[in-house]
Amino acid sequence: MNFGKTVFYGFLIWLILYFIGFFLLTFVPGTKEVIILIITILLVYSFSRIVINEKNMFKIGVTWFVVSQAMNLILMLVGVTSYYSVWSTLMVYFILIAEPSVIKYLSR
Numbered sequence: 001m002n003f004g005k006t007v008f009y010g011f012l013i014w015l016i017l018y019f020i021g022f023f024l025l026t027f028v029p030g031t032k033e034v035i036i037l038i039i040t041i042l043l044v045y046s047f048s049r050i051v052i053n054e055k056n057m058f059k060i061g062v063t064w065f066v067v068s069q070a071m072n073l074i075l076m077l078v079g080v081t082s083y084y085s086v087w088s089t090l091m092v093y094f095i096l097i098a099e100p101s102v103i104k105y106l107s108r
Contacts, residue, residue, distance in 0.1 A: 006060055009047050010067030016043060017092070018071075033088040040092050041099065048103040057100040065096045 020039055024032035044064075051060055 003063075006051070006063045007067055009051070010064035011071070013043055013047060013064055013096070014068045014071045036088060037091055037095070040095050044095055044099045045103060048100040051100070052104060052107055054104075057104040058097070061097040061100040064100075065093055068093070068096060 017036065017040060021032065021036050024035055028035065047064075048057065048060075051057070054060055
């Protein structure tokens with residue numbers, strides 16, 4: 001898989017999670033962290049299955065993490081505040097990095 005496609009998938013993951021998080025903040029603000037973690041696991045699983053034939057899934061996970069960090073940094077520089085708690089954000093980042101490798105390992 002080429003690098004551009006990996007970055008595009010990372011951007012799609014970030015964009016979907018951003019808009020779902022914004023929607024959840026409006027309608028279920030108390031439980032949004034748990035719901036967004038479940039959606040993150042399912043979303044990263046879906047995208048990992050698309051790229052399952054890649055040799056280095058850890059590299060793909062790190063690329064998705066870097067894309068997510070870059071997009072969050074751009075929003076922070078523009079002045080948009082984050083509506084996630086710290087633990088939820090850290091868990092999403094861990095899922096982005098680790099889950100593609102776990103999916104590859106378990107699919108053998």
